[in-house]
Amino acid sequence: MDDQNKNLILATALSFLVILVWFILFPPPEQSNAPQDTAITTSQGTGIQAPDAAAPAAAAGDAAAAAADATVKADAPRVAIDTPRLSGSMSLLGGRIDELSLKDYRVSLDDDAEIVELLAPTGSPSAYYALYGWAPGSGLSATDVPGPLTEWTVTEGETLGVGTPVTLSWSNENGLTFRNTIAVDEDFMFTVTQSVENTTTAPISAAPYGILARHGIGEDADLPGLKNFFILHEGVVAMNDGTLSEIKYKDVRKFDIDPGEGAQAEVFQNKSEGWIGFTDHYWMTTLIPDAGSPFRSAAKYDDRRKIYQAETVLPTMTVAPGETAQVSTRLFAGAKEWETIRAYQNNGVQKYIDSIDWGWFFFLTKPIFWLLHQLHGLIGNMGWAIIGLTLIIKAIVFPLALKSYVSMAKMKELQPQMEALKEAAGDDRQKLQQGMMELYKKEKVNPAAGCLPILLQIPIFFSLYKVIFVTIELRHAPWFGPFQDLSMPDPTSIMNLFGLMPWSGPEAGSLAATILIGILPLLLGISMWLQQKLNPAPTDPTQAMIFAWMPWVFMFMLGSFASGLVVYWIANNTITFTQQYIIMRSHGYKPDVFGNIKSGFKRTPKDEKK
Numbered sequence: 001m002d003d004q005n006k007n008l009i010l011a012t013a014l015s016f017l018v019i020l021v022w023f024i025l026f027p028p029p030e031q032s033n034a035p036q037d038t039a040i041t042t043s044q045g046t047g048i049q050a051p052d053a054a055a056p057a058a059a060a061g062d063a064a065a066a067a068a069d070a071t072v073k074a075d076a077p078r079v080a081i082d083t084p085r086l087s088g089s090m091s092l093l094g095g096r097i098d099e100l101s102l103k104d105y106r107v108s109l110d111d112d113a114e115i116v117e118l119l120a121p122t123g124s125p126s127a128y129y130a131l132y133g134w135a136p137g138s139g140l141s142a143t144d145v146p147g148p149l150t151e152w153t154v155t156e157g158e159t160l161g162v163g164t165p166v167t168l169s170w171s172n173e174n175g176l177t178f179r180n181t182i183a184v185d186e187d188f189m190f191t192v193t194q195s196v197e198n199t200t201t202a203p204i205s206a207a208p209y210g211i212l213a214r215h216g217i218g219e220d221a222d223l224p225g226l227k228n229f230f231i232l233h234e235g236v237v238a239m240n241d242g243t244l245s246e247i248k249y250k251d252v253r254k255f256d257i258d259p260g261e262g263a264q265a266e267v268f269q270n271k272s273e274g275w276i277g278f279t280d281h282y283w284m285t286t287l288i289p290d291a292g293s294p295f296r297s298a299a300k301y302d303d304r305r306k307i308y309q310a311e312t313v314l315p316t317m318t319v320a321p322g323e324t325a326q327v328s329t330r331l332f333a334g335a336k337e338w339e340t341i342r343a344y345q346n347n348g349v350q351k352y353i354d355s356i357d358w359g360w361f362f363f364l365t366k367p368i369f370w371l372l373h374q375l376h377g378l379i380g381n382m383g384w385a386i387i388g389l390t391l392i393i394k395a396i397v398f399p400l401a402l403k404s405y406v407s408m409a410k411m412k413e414l415q416p417q418m419e420a421l422k423e424a425a426g427d428d429r430q431k432l433q434q435g436m437m438e439l440y441k442k443e444k445v446n447p448a449a450g451c452l453p454i455l456l457q458i459p460i461f462f463s464l465y466k467v468i469f470v471t472i473e474l475r476h477a478p479w480f481g482p483f484q485d486l487s488m489p490d491p492t493s494i495m496n497l498f499g500l501m502p503w504s505g506p507e508a509g510s511l512a513a514t515i516l517i518g519i520l521p522l523l524l525g526i527s528m529w530l531q532q533k534l535n536p537a538p539t540d541p542t543q544a545m546i547f548a549w550m551p552w553v554f555m556f557m558l559g560s561f562a563s564g565l566v567v568y569w570i571a572n573n574t575i576t577f578t579q580q581y582i583i584m585r586s587h588g589y590k591p592d593v594f595g596n597i598k599s600g601f602k603r604t605p606k607d608e609k610k
Contacts, residue, residue: 077151079166080159083184086334090160091121094148095168095180097190098122098129100333102283109476109484118283118333127215130285130331132180132192137205137316145206146170146178155179162186175200188334189344195326198319207316208327210287212277216249216306227281232470233357236299236310237286238276240268244354252301252308266299273350276310277332282472284355287312288330291348335472338373357470364463369471376473382486383479386564389464390571394579397456401576405583410445457572461565468564479567483520486564490518517559520566525555527573534580 076093081100088099100119107113119128134145146152150170157166165183172178181193194208226234226249235248247266268276270289276297277286289295289312300309312329319325332344336356345352358365371392375385394401417439425432439445468474474487482491528551558566584590 077154079154079157079168081161081184082159083162083186085187086184087115088119090182092152092154092168094131094150095146095152096121096129096131096148097182097331097333098127102335105282105335106476116283118285122215127213128285129213130190130287130333131211131213132194132209132329133211134178134194134196134206134208135313137207137318139202139204140206144172144174144176144204152180156181160184176204187337187340187343188332190331190333191328192331193326193328195324196317196319197324198321201321203318203320205316205318207313208329209311209313210289210329210331212285212287212310214278214308216301216308229469231359231466232281234280235278236266236276236308237279237284237355238268238274238297238299238310239351239354240274240297241271242273242351244351246357247299249308252299253303268297270295270297275349275352276312278308278310279336279355279357281470282336282475283334284332284336286332286355288332288349289314290328290330291350293327337472338369357466359463359466359470361459361463361466364459365466368460368463369467369473372467373473381479382474382477382564383483383567386486386567387571390568390575393460394572394575398579400456401579402583405580407445410443414439414443414445461569464568465561465565468562474562474564477564479563483563486567487562489560490520490563490566492518492520517556518563520563520570521555521559524558524566524570524573525551527570527577528554531573531577531580534577534584 076091078089078091078099081088081090081097085103087101087103088097090097090099098119098121100117102116102118105116107116119130120126121129131148133147136142136145152168152170155167155169157164160166160182162184165181167179167181169177169179175198177197177199179193179195179197181195183191183193185191192210196204196206198204228234233246233248235246235250236252238245238247245266245268252266268274271294273291274295274297275286275288276299277284287297287310294315296313298309298311298313300311301307302309314327314329317325317327330349334340338353338356341352341355353366368389372382372385372389375388375392376382379385379388418436421432421435421439425435468487476484477486478484479486484491532547532551558569
């Protein structure tokens with residue numbers, strides 16, 4: 001066996017092994033780099049004090065619990081939410097934003113598919129809502145501040161829309177008036193301004209808070225609709241003064257700071273910037289306090305009521321008699337669109353683009369997605385954009401590939417000398433290795449150069465897989481014909497004559513779909529097989545068998561992957577074949593592709609099998 005075949009087998013085996021290990025044994029680690037629970041000691045602005053780490057938090061938790069226990073009145077007044085991209089309403093009972101749907105997104109590709117529902121009120125199967133309130137400080141009790149069962153009054157506005165904010169008001173019997181002014185932009189960002197007017201004769205203290213509550217379905221089960229795929233983060237996502245924390249829902253359930261009382265939490269102390277919320281595959285909600293002021297954020301799980309909770313508690317505000325104090329925070333509730341989130345980051349939301357799950361190879365996934373996004377903007381079709389991306393990636397790594405293919409051509413030229421060394425060395429393997437090393441040194445050939453392009457493809461493959469799987473821009477992205485969602489596996493199979501018939505193929509993920517593969521995985525296997533035929537089959541029977549099966553193993557293994565990734569792999573193989581064929585011919589070696597294919601079908605004579 002010559003060293004070139006050794007290198008190719010080694011590189012192929014390593015590629016297969018890495019893919020297998022990465023996808024089965026080693027999911028990406030879950031980041032949870034929470035700072036120590038230290039008290040906030042700074043303050044911003046006149047009349048604002050550092051919050052008590054326990055009292056406001058307890059009040060916020062009680063508010064969420066009360067909201068969960070409440071039976072939502074069927075006749076509770078509501079304020080409509082209507083923007084070009086959002087529809088829904090908020091309940092005046094507690095002032096909760098608890099009905100929200102995304103007009104631009106459907107649950108499936110069916111013509112009659114419903115639009116995606118993000119938030120839902122208490123009492124629905126998947127309750128999910130935002131709640132704002134005040135934790136009472138010195139001189140106040142829980143009845144002096146608005147709670148989750150307080151019925152607010154609309155004092156300004158009718159329908160919440162772009163440029164038409166709504167103000168809710170509530171006054172207690174002791175001279176305090178609380179107001180919530182809610183505005184929304186043209187995308188997915190709400191701005192909530194909380195204010196308190198003190199008409200009493202004594203100063204009062206209170207801490208504003210915001211809560212995102214998501215009801216679960218049991219301690220040992222995850223929320224409805226979650227993908228639960230190990231390369232995808234679903235759960236709490238938080239930015240704490242530049243440090244990203246990601247905590248899966250199952251791990252939020254493990255937090256326990258008060259055993260027996262049902263209170264569980266992961267606490268962060270933010271000195272000046274940050275945000276916290278829940279992220280799913282394509283959708284997200286986050287609470288975003290204004291930068292420059294310290295605040296406390298927490299991820300909690302109420303094991304009695306099965307509620308996941310993310311909250312922010314801002315510094316306690318002391319309001320003098322006759323004065324009004326206010327604070328503004330933002331609420332994102334929508335789709336994780338790269339351009340939209342990047343715009344919010346450019347407008348001051350710290351590292352907001354990291355709310356998208358870029359994975360281990362973020363240094364590759366971010367630029368790869370950026371390039372793919374730009375190509376899609378130019379071409380207008382995601383399938384052709386993926387092929388264009390493949391061409392650019394191959395052009396970038398071409399210098400390395402050139403060296404590899406030149407080295408492989410030189411190795412072929414040295415084949416007669418290597419055979420002579422084998423005959424001269426006989427069974428002396430050490431002598432053979434020394435002779436080959438001297439030959440390589442003399443001819444300036446690197447036998448390992450052939451492995452480099454294949455090994456380089458591994459992180460690129462992983463990164464592109466991540467991009468195609470996690471980014472919403474690939475969701476329901478069409479190419480042509482039957483390929484209307486490049487984030488899903490190939491929908492064709494022999495059952496629908498590879499997309500020529502109008503009916504669908506086997507259900508994605510089923511055994512039938514794994515066996516009755518579509519046209520894209522089939523083309524992938526053929527492209528790998530043709531690339532293999534640039535070189536004669538190894539003389540060793542074991543090696544020949546491995547080479548013979550390798551394309552078809554990969555064909556079935558990658559057949560259940562997103563069709564966009566298979567498109568990339570087919571394009572990559574086709575370009576690689578063309579490059580290698582041209583370069584090898586230009587250096588004197590003429591690959592006999594058809595001869596190698598023909599020889600692969602020859603049967604070994606019976607007398608040679610003995």
